[in-house]
Amino acid sequence: MRNLVLVDDSPDQIELMRLAIESLGIDRPLATFVSGEDCVSAIASGAVTPGLILLDVNMPGLDGPATAARIRRLAGGRTARIVMMSTSDQPEDVRRGLEAGVDSYVMKPTGHRTWVDVMSAVTGYWYRTDLSGCL
Amino acid sequence: VLRTGTIAMLPLLAAALWLPHTAVLLFGALLAMTVSSWTVVRLLRRDASLWAQLASQPDEAERLADRMACRETADAARTIAAALVRHAARLKQLNDDLETVSTTVSHDLRAPVQVIKGFVDALLAGQVGSVDDAARACLERVRRNAARMDELITDLLALSRLSRETLRYERFDPLTLARSTLDLIRDRYPDRSVEWLADGKVELAADRRLFRVMLQNLVDNAVKFSPDEAVCRIEVQARYERDEVVLSVSDRGVGFPAELAQRLFRPFQRLHPNDRFQGAGVGLATAARIVRLHGGTIEGRNRDGGGAVFELRMPQKPAPALLMTEDE
Numbered sequence: 152m153r154n155l156v157l158v159d160d161s162p163d164q165i166e167l168m169r170l171a172i173e174s175l176g177i178d179r180p181l182a183t184f185v186s187g188e189d190c191v192s193a194i195a196s197g198a199v200t201p202g203l204i205l206l207d208v209n210m211p212g213l214d215g216p217a218t219a220a221r222i223r224r225l226a227g228g229r230t231a232r233i234v235m236m237s238t239s240d241q242p243e244d245v246r247r248g249l250e251a252g253v254d255s256y257v258m259k260p261t262g263h264r265t266w267v268d269v270m271s272a273v274t275g276y277w278y279r280t281d282l283s284g285c286l
Numbered sequence: 287v288l289r290t291g292t293i294a295m296l297p298l299l300a301a302a303l304w305l306p307h308t309a310v311l312l313f314g315a316l317l318a319m320t321v322s323s324w325t326v327v328r329l330l331r332r333d334a335s336l337w338a339q340l341a342s343q344p345d346e347a348e349r350l351a352d353r354m355a356c357r358e359t360a361d362a363a364r365t366i367a368a369a370l371v372r373h374a375a376r377l378k379q380l381n382d383d384l385e386t387v388s389t390t391v392s393h394d395l396r397a398p399v400q401v402i403k404g405f406v407d408a409l410l411a412g413q414v415g416s417v418d419d420a421a422r423a424c425l426e427r428v429r430r431n432a433a434r435m436d437e438l439i440t441d442l443l444a445l446s447r448l449s450r451e452t453l454r455y456e457r458f459d460p461l462t463l464a465r466s467t468l469d470l471i472r473d474r475y476p477d478r479s480v481e482w483l484a485d486g487k488v489e490l491a492a493d494r495r496l497f498r499v500m501l502q503n504l505v506d507n508a509v510k511f512s513p514d515e516a517v518c519r520i521e522v523q524a525r526y527e528r529d530e531v532v533l534s535v536s537d538r539g540v541g542f543p544a545e546l547a548q549r550l551f552r553p554f555q556r557l558h559p560n561d562r563f564q565g566a567g568v569g570l571a572t573a574a575r576i577v578r579l580h581g582g583t584i585e586g587r588n589r590d591g592g593g594a595v596f597e598l599r600m601p602q603k604p605a606p607a608l609l610m611t612e613d614e
Contacts, residue, residue: 161397167404174413238396259400261436265407 153202155179155274158190158218159236160210164259168205171266177274179203187213187221194227201231203277206253208237208244216251223252232277236269254280385446392443399439403432438554441568445553448575453493455604460490460497460533464522467502475509479517486524490531491604492580500576503569504535504596510563511594512539529602530582536595541588550586570596580604 155177159165165183172181182199184190187210193199204222208215215235222228234255235248245256255276260269406429408414410422417425461484468482490497505520512518521536542550542557549555551574556567570586573596577584582600589595 161401163401163405164397167401167408170408170413174408174411238393238400260404260407261400261440262433265411266404267407267411267413 152180153200153231154182155277156190156199156201156204156231157181157183158185158187158204158210158215159207160185161207164207167266168270171270172274174267175271175274177270186210187215187218190218191221191225194222194225197227200227203274204228204231204233205273206233206235208235208239208248216247216253219248219251219253232280234273234276381449385449388442388446392439392446396436396439396443399432399435403429403436406432441572442553445568445572445575448496448572448579451493451496451579453496453579453604455491456494457489457491458494458497460488460492460501460531461486461522461524463494463498464501464505464533464535467498467505470502471505471509474506478509480509481517481519483519483521484523485521488524488526488531488533490533490600491602492600493576496576496579500573501535503573507569507573507596508535508537508539508594510539511541511558512537513563515539526602527599530599531602532597532599534595534597536589536593538589538591538593541592541594542586544588547586551584 155172157165157168159168162185165185169181169183179202182193182201184193187206190199190204190206191213194201201222204219206215206218210218213221215237219233219235222231222233232255233253234257235253236257236259237244237248238259238261240258248256255273257269257273260266406425409417410425410429465482465484468480472478472480508520509518515538519538522534523536524531524533526532540558546555546557549557551570553571554567555571556563574584577598577600580600581604582598584596584598586594586596
């Protein structure tokens with residue numbers, strides 16, 4: 152089974168996503184990284200086979216768009232679904248993400264939306280659009 | 287002149303009319319002859335002072351004086367213009383710094399608040415084990431406060447972005463635009479009945495999108511502060527006055543404490559108790575900022591018999607940019 156990959160420089164955000172994934176009963180093997188560099192080298196070495204990658208936009212070092220661009224150049228990352236996640240809804244941030252080759256751009260939960268709502272939408276998108284047949 | 291021998295020159299005769307009465311008569315006569323300046327010198331015949339010569343130069347001295355005045359005025363204008371440009375640049379720098387601070391602060395505040403809210407959501411949803419009722423009540427409070435802070439940050443961000451907007455002018459009817467905000471307001475207050483009374487017909491050149499946000503804030507404010515009315519009556523009027531469009535939005539609500547009127551348009555000012563009316567206190571600040579971006583003014587006052595009226599005056603023609611960039 153391919154990995155569900157979470158990349159965010161905040162361990163708190165990763166924990167929130169993990170809790171939501173758990174409560175949704177999603178049983179894909181989870182891989183989490185607190186930097187873009189770590190994620191890229193894990194995919195390059197084959198330690199992780201990403202199916203869906205949730206990528207934070209603003210990170211120190213390799214930021215979201217730069218990480219996405221590197222992943223797209225790796226054999227293991229070409230067919231993965233990459234969803235950029237941010238607290239920003241600014242067109243400039245969205246454009247940068249889409250140009251780096253991500254499939255979708257999602258706002259982190261604000262207002263009444265919870266992480267469960269967001270994760271449910273994102274994994275639903277993954278299941279619908281993954282054509283590899285080996286989630 | 288006869289006594290002292292000093293040459294007297296009056297380049298502007300008209301300015302010399304403060305002289306004694308007899309002299310005024312003389313000067314008056316000279317002025318009537320269109321003599322505009324006068325020079326008096328002592329003439330000597332052999333060794334005795336005898337005679338004073340009167341020489342007049344119609345207009346020449348005046349033109350000279352004008353030219354000198356022109357040059358001085360131009361110099362002064364150049365000095366003032368240079369000072370203004372320096373001042374504008376400095377103000378722009380300060381303003382940019384301030385904007386950067388508020389945007390950065392808003393962005394960086396948002397992430398931790400969302401983490402707090404996220405964990406409370408997870409706890410309340412039972413994702414991390416069971417929560418008893420007392421703890422649940424506390425967590426609900428934390429959630430409400432985190433949500434409120436998130437809302438404040440969102441509003442603060444929106445407000446600070448507003449100042450950097452480039453206005454895109456188009457012509458439209460502001461009353462029709464105001465009417466179009468009602469759907470959203472009805473969604474926001476589903477249990478309220480709103481009566482809409484519009485009067486006047488004007489056309490305005492402004493940024494339509496921002497103007498809609500502005501009107502939405504005024505209408506929302508009117509509905510929000512009319513809680514006790516069975517039907518919330520909103521009156522919107524528009525008219526031309528000299529070169530301005532005057533637009534007013536009135537309600538029959540609770541009005542505001544008159545002594546706090548100067549705080550109406552400041553951000554995060556709330557003139558009523560928290561538990562009575564929801565909101566962050568940015569609606570009117572946002573509205574005022576949009577009006578001012580267009581070079582307009584806004585004021586609020588209480589109506590006789592209850593309610594508030596907000597009146598804005600917009601220039602009919604787009605306002606020239608107040609601060610020019612270096613290129614301009």
